[in-house]
Amino acid sequence: MSGNILISNAPKQIQETIRLTGSKSESNRALIIQALSGGKVKVENLSAAADTVTLNHILNSLAQEPAEVNVGPAGTAMRFLASYLTVKGVQTVLTGTERMKQRPIGILVDALNKIGGQITYVEKEGFPPLQIAPAFKQTQNKVSIKGDISSQYITSLLLVAAALEEGLTLDIEGELTSKPYVEMTLGFLVQCGIQHTWEDNQITIAHQEFESSTLVVEPDWSAASYWYAFAALADEATITLPYLRQNSLQGDSVIAAIMAHFGIATAYSEEGIIIKKVPHQLSEKFFDLKDCPDLAQTVIVCSAALGHEATFTGLETLKIKETDRVAALQNELAKIGVKLIEENLNYTLDCSGLHFPDKISIATYEDHRMAMAFAPLASFVKEVEVEEANVVEKSYPSYWEDVKKIGFRLDDLK
Ligand SMILES: O=C(O)C1=C[C@@H](OP(=O)(O)O)[C@@H](O)[C@H](O)C1
Numbered sequence: 001m002s003g004n005i006l007i008s009n010a011p012k013q014i015q016e017t018i019r020l021t022g023s024k025s026e027s028n029r030a031l032i033i034q035a036l037s038g039g040k041v042k043v044e045n046l047s048a049a050a051d052t053v054t055l056n057h058i059l060n061s062l063a064q065e066p067a068e069v070n071v072g073p074a075g076t077a078m079r080f081l082a083s084y085l086t087v088k089g090v091q092t093v094l095t096g097t098e099r100m101k102q103r104p105i106g107i108l109v110d111a112l113n114k115i116g117g118q119i120t121y122v123e124k125e126g127f128p129p130l131q132i133a134p135a136f137k138q139t140q141n142k143v144s145i146k147g148d149i150s151s152q153y154i155t156s157l158l159l160v161a162a163a164l165e166e167g168l169t170l171d172i173e174g175e176l177t178s179k180p181y182v183e184m185t186l187g188f189l190v191q192c193g194i195q196h197t198w199e200d201n202q203i204t205i206a207h208q209e210f211e212s213s214t215l216v217v218e219p220d221w222s223a224a225s226y227w228y229a230f231a232a233l234a235d236e237a238t239i240t241l242p243y244l245r246q247n248s249l250q251g252d253s254v255i256a257a258i259m260a261h262f263g264i265a266t267a268y269s270e271e272g273i274i275i276k277k278v279p280h281q282l283s284e285k286f287f288d289l290k291d292c293p294d295l296a297q298t299v300i301v302c303s304a305a306l307g308h309e310a311t312f313t314g315l316e317t318l319k320i321k322e323t324d325r326v327a328a329l330q331n332e333l334a335k336i337g338v339k340l341i342e343e344n345l346n347y348t349l350d351c352s353g354l355h356f357p358d359k360i361s362i363a364t365y366e367d368h369r370m371a372m373a374f375a376p377l378a379s380f381v382k383e384v385e386v387e388e389a390n391v392v393e394k395s396y397p398s399y400w401e402d403v404k405k406i407g408f409r410l411d412d413l414k
Pocket residue numbers: 024025026076149150151152155177178181293294317
């Protein structure tokens with residue numbers, strides 16, 4: 001589905017099984033590891049996310065040394081390829097969408113250049129596009145890197161570390177944001193025989209060979225978060241999400257604990273999870289989302305719709321994602337009379353003006369998570385128009401089909 005869509009006719013109760021595509025984050029790590037392993041590492045259950053399809057296509061077409069590599073809106077592909085192409089000495093220009101050209105990458109480029117890379121900026125200092133040099137010779141095996149802007153820079157370096165002649169030690173400066181994503185990277189590397197040490201703020205990976213192994217990608221827990229939100233806003237809901245695991249490498253699996261506060265119980269089994277709306281008093285007032293920034297829109301919209309005036313922290317990195325997600329949330333929540341007020345890095349919902357008009361139109365700012373997080377509002381608002389609804393393709397191409405499957409009516413508007 002492309003263009004705008006109209007969501008209406010909320011079902012009285014939801015009882016459905018939703019088969020989620022593979023984790024975009026796990027898939028994109030797996031693809032880089034597979035490429036570095038020279039065929040030793042196999043991957044199963046790769047995500048259908050456009051960001052994964054793009055990265056896979058790029059990695060499969062590098063033999064021709066393309067003049068330009070374009071990742072579109074895929075942040076992980078941009079960051080992971082910056083290291084991969086550098087250490088492989090693939091001479092090319094690494095670029096993306098106009099928004100990608102505003103997402104900072106200087107911290108990673110500085111680190112790569114310190115260890116022997118020769119990356120230069122094609123347009124603006126500190127931002128894509130990047131000119132990657134035709135050869136790489138490692139000059140250092142230790143580098144300091146800031147941890148509080150994006151964990152993707154650290155993952156990018158860790159993914160290539162074992163392939164470097166002298167291995168790599170990273171000294172992480174400041175607080176590490178999105179830490180579970182770094183743990184996910186190391187977890188996947190361990191599954192392929194790559195060992196590491198992590199003491200205090202220092203991670204070391206020696207030069208090592210990948211072992212023959214298979215990485216099995218789990219379904220996407222960030223995608224699961226929207227079903228928790230649908231359940232929280234429904235009168236009655238039981239939703240089965242096959243193959244999600246309690247012991248997940250994905251930090252966003254914390255959505256189960258967060259949504260327990262919103263009255264959603266999660267039952268785990270060998271087959272996956274079943275989430276169910278249970279009688280509950282919503283009382284938790286404070287949510288720190290530093291470890292799970294991709295859940296911010298889901299949880300904040302859900303809380304706003306329920307008129308629950310919670311405070312959220314750990315949202316600093318939202319401003320440099322697909323859009324400035326704080327500004328986008330503020331603009332769109334205003335349409336139901338809710339304010340998201342920033343004070344000293346705390347964000348508090350003011351729901352005193354909460355109301356549900358008969359129809360609202362949600363702008364999506366080229367951000368898949370804006371579309372997916374606001375869709376559950378259709379339980380309270382008779383007609384929700386979602387603009388540029390095809391943005392969901394970035395991580396969850398079958399999202400709208402699944403919304404239809406749980407019983408909503410969907411109409412294509414243009
Ligand atoms: O490594 C990853 O797969 C990701 C890390 C996070 O980014 P930051 O580390 O920039 O917060 C997250 O928001 C993004 O969607 C995926």
